[in-house]
Amino acid sequence: MAREFRLGGAPHLPAATSVRTVMGKVLLALLPGVALSTAWHGPGVLLQAALACAFALLLEAAMLRLRGRPLRPFLGDLSAPLTAVLFALCLPPWAPWWIAAVGMVAAIVFAKHLYGGLGYNLFNPAMVGYALVLVAFTRELSGWPPLDAPIPPGALLDGVFGGGVPWDAMAQATPLDTLRDQLGQGRTVAEAQAGDDGRSAWLALAWTLGGLWLLQQRVIHWHVPVGVLAGVLAVALPLWLYDTGRHASPWFHLTHGALALGAFFIATDPVSGAATPRGRLLFGAGVGAMTVLVRTFGAYPDGVAFGVLLMNACAPLLDRWLKPRPFGHAR
Amino acid sequence: MATAVWVLGLLGVALGALLGWVAVRFRRAGAPLADAIDKVLPQTQCGQCGFPGCRPYAEAIARGDADINQCPPGGEAGIRALAELLGREPKPLSADHGVEKPKVLAVIDEAECIGCTKCIQACPVDAIVGAPKRMHTVLDAECTGCELCIAPCPVDCITMVPARAGLAGWRPSRPLPRLTALVDAARLP
Amino acid sequence: MNAPQRLFAFPGGLRLPEHKDAATRAPSRACPLPPRLVLPLSQHAGQAARPEVAPGERVVRGQRIARAEGLGAHLHAPAAGVVVAIEDHPVPHASGLPAPCIVIDVDPAAGEAALLPALPDWPAIEPAALRARIEDAGIVGLGGAAFPTAGKLGRPIDLLVLNGAECEPWIACDEMLLRERAPAVRDGGRILARIVGASRIVLAIEDRMHGALAAAREALAGADDIAVVAVPTIYPEGGERQLIRVLTGAEVPSGGLPADLGVLCHNVGTAAAVADAVLRGLPLVERYVSVTGAGVADPVTLRAAIGTPIEWLVAQAGGYRADAERLVMGGPMMGRALPTDAVPLVKAANCVLVLTAAELRDDAPELPCIRCGECVRVCPARLLPQQLHWHLRAGDFDEVEAHALRDCIECGLCAHVCPSHIPLVEWYRWGKTELRVRAEDRRRSDLARERFEARKARLEREDAERAARLAARRASAPAATAGDADDPVAAALARAEAKKRGAATEDADGA
Numbered sequence A: 001m002a003r004e005f006r007l008g009g010a011p012h013l014p015a016a017t018s019v020r021t022v023m024g025k026v027l028l029a030l031l032p033g034v035a036l037s038t039a040w041h042g043p044g045v046l047l048q049a050a051l052a053c054a055f056a057l058l059l060e061a062a063m064l065r066l067r068g069r070p071l072r073p074f075l076g077d078l079s080a081p082l083t084a085v086l087f088a089l090c091l092p093p094w095a096p097w098w099i100a101a102v103g104m105v106a107a108i109v110f111a112k113h114l115y116g117g118l119g120y121n122l123f124n125p126a127m128v129g130y131a132l133v134l135v136a137f138t139r140e141l142s143g144w145p146p147l148d149a150p151i152p153p154g155a156l157l158d159g160v161f162g163g164g165v166p167w168d169a170m171a172q173a174t175p176l177d178t179l180r181d182q183l184g185q186g187r188t189v190a191e192a193q194a195g196d197d198g199r200s201a202w203l204a205l206a207w208t209l210g211g212l213w214l215l216q217q218r219v220i221h222w223h224v225p226v227g228v229l230a231g232v233l234a235v236a237l238p239l240w241l242y243d244t245g246r247h248a249s250p251w252f253h254l255t256h257g258a259l260a261l262g263a264f265f266i267a268t269d270p271v272s273g274a275a276t277p278r279g280r281l282l283f284g285a286g287v288g289a290m291t292v293l294v295r296t297f298g299a300y301p302d303g304v305a306f307g308v309l310l311m312n313a314c315a316p317l318l319d320r321w322l323k324p325r326p327f328g329h330a331r
Numbered sequence B: 001m002a003t004a005v006w007v008l009g010l011l012g013v014a015l016g017a018l019l020g021w022v023a024v025r026f027r028r029a030g031a032p033l034a035d036a037i038d039k040v041l042p043q044t045q046c047g048q049c050g051f052p053g054c055r056p057y058a059e060a061i062a063r064g065d066a067d068i069n070q071c072p073p074g075g076e077a078g079i080r081a082l083a084e085l086l087g088r089e090p091k092p093l094s095a096d097h098g099v100e101k102p103k104v105l106a107v108i109d110e111a112e113c114i115g116c117t118k119c120i121q122a123c124p125v126d127a128i129v130g131a132p133k134r135m136h137t138v139l140d141a142e143c144t145g146c147e148l149c150i151a152p153c154p155v156d157c158i159t160m161v162p163a164r165a166g167l168a169g170w171r172p173s174r175p176l177p178r179l180t181a182l183v184d185a186a187r188l189p
Numbered sequence C: 001m002n003a004p005q006r007l008f009a010f011p012g013g014l015r016l017p018e019h020k021d022a023a024t025r026a027p028s029r030a031c032p033l034p035p036r037l038v039l040p041l042s043q044h045a046g047q048a049a050r051p052e053v054a055p056g057e058r059v060v061r062g063q064r065i066a067r068a069e070g071l072g073a074h075l076h077a078p079a080a081g082v083v084v085a086i087e088d089h090p091v092p093h094a095s096g097l098p099a100p101c102i103v104i105d106v107d108p109a110a111g112e113a114a115l116l117p118a119l120p121d122w123p124a125i126e127p128a129a130l131r132a133r134i135e136d137a138g139i140v141g142l143g144g145a146a147f148p149t150a151g152k153l154g155r156p157i158d159l160l161v162l163n164g165a166e167c168e169p170w171i172a173c174d175e176m177l178l179r180e181r182a183p184a185v186r187d188g189g190r191i192l193a194r195i196v197g198a199s200r201i202v203l204a205i206e207d208r209m210h211g212a213l214a215a216a217r218e219a220l221a222g223a224d225d226i227a228v229v230a231v232p233t234i235y236p237e238g239g240e241r242q243l244i245r246v247l248t249g250a251e252v253p254s255g256g257l258p259a260d261l262g263v264l265c266h267n268v269g270t271a272a273a274v275a276d277a278v279l280r281g282l283p284l285v286e287r288y289v290s291v292t293g294a295g296v297a298d299p300v301t302l303r304a305a306i307g308t309p310i311e312w313l314v315a316q317a318g319g320y321r322a323d324a325e326r327l328v329m330g331g332p333m334m335g336r337a338l339p340t341d342a343v344p345l346v347k348a349a350n351c352v353l354v355l356t357a358a359e360l361r362d363d364a365p366e367l368p369c370i371r372c373g374e375c376v377r378v379c380p381a382r383l384l385p386q387q388l389h390w391h392l393r394a395g396d397f398d399e400v401e402a403h404a405l406r407d408c409i410e411c412g413l414c415a416h417v418c419p420s421h422i423p424l425v426e427w428y429r430w431g432k433t434e435l436r437v438r439a440e441d442r443r444r445s446d447l448a449r450e451r452f453e454a455r456k457a458r459l460e461r462e463d464a465e466r467a468a469r470l471a472a473r474r475a476s477a478p479a480a481t482a483g484d485a486d487d488p489v490a491a492a493l494a495r496a497e498a499k500k501r502g503a504a505t506e507d508a509d510g511a
Ligand code: SF4
Pocket: B041, B042, B043, B044, B045, B046, B047, B048, B049, B050, B051, B052, B053, B054, B055, B057, B070, B071, B072, B073, B074
């Protein structure tokens, strides 16, 4: 007897991956860095991540409802938690709770949903959120707790929820802050870095480890990280060679601040980045170069967020210009 | 702070210049407007727009005497193309001028045809051949499906058939979006 | 053997799960004849064939039952029997629409096979005659495209590639053919090379097909005219353009043919069919076909008569399992789903694949493109699938054309790796037909514009002439009454002239 079958388009093979898997793997790859950061800065790191995640999911659900989109597939895609965690990792562990709230409103509502939701955002939501709170609440975000004296839980909770202000008493400038201040006062790089034990290289290494795993899993590809590295070298190396007293070394740039995190986790955000191989290389290079430029000449100690946002704006253009030559077309 | 203002200001100027350059560099060459409009019209030459053919309609649009939503054969896609060309908002097809239909071809029932030549005179693209008192036929390759030959035929021997039929004319349909927003939304309280 | 072949890489590509063991475990089996064969008149690229038999007529195996029209291929009876009908019948096509077929009730006792004369001394035969034999045997490309083989043999060729790189998962008919009939592939390759004057022949086989490689090397032991090359197993290695790139490093120009590079590529099954046609006089009436997938009880590769119902083939493979979900003709990447198994095996069908839910894309909702660029990485045509999809959705066909949609080979990799589960290839298939229709519409509308303008000019000219004639008559009338003094000859000439012109326009009317 003839049998009827349901139709379906080719390819029939099950899909190789899903958005949820991709985002989940990126979250997993953050673990080594998060663990090290927690060990150094105390549970505040985790608290900030949890806070941001909660706000992100809430806002995401509300926006999906408002826009009449299905909740399940989009809440389950893990893109909102990833945005939240990347944002939270840029905050000092004792930042007050409303910083996460404001940042997530900027990220999820403005940067993501007002642009059309997942896949349509022109700018990296986490970095939009961070840039906004950085510009608006510079003071609250400038001080980090000293590495060797983790904040006691009471002070932490007081700082985050109570509006207590522990940072004036205990805050320590980050190496990047110190560098800018000291250079501003006419000291040399060597003098500015006197107190820096170079420990942050370990954190950079932890991010790099996670990044390498993502590379191995083919979740990200080499173009962006290599581009960032090249961008940093291209700007920092000549400056450093020109005047080692006034400019930090490329190694210093690479191992401090959010560069390693940015190279593997933030600049590799697919949605707001370039999608062509050569576009990605240039995208990364732009991020690296902008970061060093902002650090050296700009008004803020770190420049990863600004670099990423600027390159986000250029990504569509990069993709257009660096379109690969289709197979069989004349060179 | 001042540095930031300077940097942002300069950036703005630089990006503005870039945008300006892109706009100039990629501007469409301005062909005479009526020609450009005529290129977009379907050339069915059916007269449903109220003008004796596509070219006169194109000229009317170019003069500003006609709206862009009067051509049923061009349909929605045609209106969108016109809107884009003229930098206007698309609008729905004007119902006064007709409705969008699938493409058709005229076929003359050759047994019925009395050879009156009326259809030959009506055809805007000379797609019907035949001598007086002899049976006429339609050249498939040239027929635009304008239906202008139907009314004049005294014995009603002309019919319109779908232009793309059967296996050879089969086309896959546009994929349906599988993001079943409606299903999930219905489950919401 | 020739000097070791240097291999190149093609862009993109991916290693896929192979699943080849299912249909290669046992040797191929001859599929018993079904009670009824259904032969579509159009199972090749080009025009449908025209039937040469009538219902009620007896036919024997190998007899020509329909002849090629224009670009096309002849059709032969795969078995003796009686033609019972020439009618519309469901065919393996995505539309599910019926097409004209010749239906034969099989009766093996109905008569001796009528084969073409065998040509064992083919090396002494003119290439043109060999090519005519391939045409007479109704051979088409058996790799899936079904392009009439003789139609590809017209241009001078330097390198002949025998394509045994069967890269889609599950399909194993070329592998089984090579294992069992490598000498036929070899002979067919030599015949094809003689026809096109190729100086080099390469038999490309994927490096995981050990049995096929061994058989091919054995068949070619001591010969140095055909190089057996093991190519890496990467989907879509077996695509003609990809394989040529791997073997020569050159890219077949977009919109061009391999012959533009002096290369000709034929599937190994086609080569074996050529050998059969020349050495045994056997037209193309049967082929190797894998009946496989987790949805059939006992996967197998069969040698089956063209026209055998799919239903019958699956029965030979032990029938369906309870959880069979989808029927596909071809492989899981590029094959087309069939709405029913009441359709016949056609010349181009290399595989009947029955998949269960576990081996199918789920119906999980599609998410928006997250621009991850995975599709860009795997695309063997070096396209930007995500941009193509974006522009197709927006209906911006000029951009679609600018992004070279026509160079998409529909390999399916982009949709396979897309984390958002966007059915990209469905968009491309739709977009390609849409582009074709648009080009056709544009051609027609240009023609209509031209004819409209020509008609307008003609009407204006006729009006002007009519007016002129009227004026001339009015002017000449008083002159005539005044006594035809002036120049009667000139007036008569003018009248004749006007009449001739009038007749000419009437002719134009009639044309
Ligand atoms: S309505 Fe008919 S005549 Fe008018 S523009 Fe459209 S196709 Fe041409």
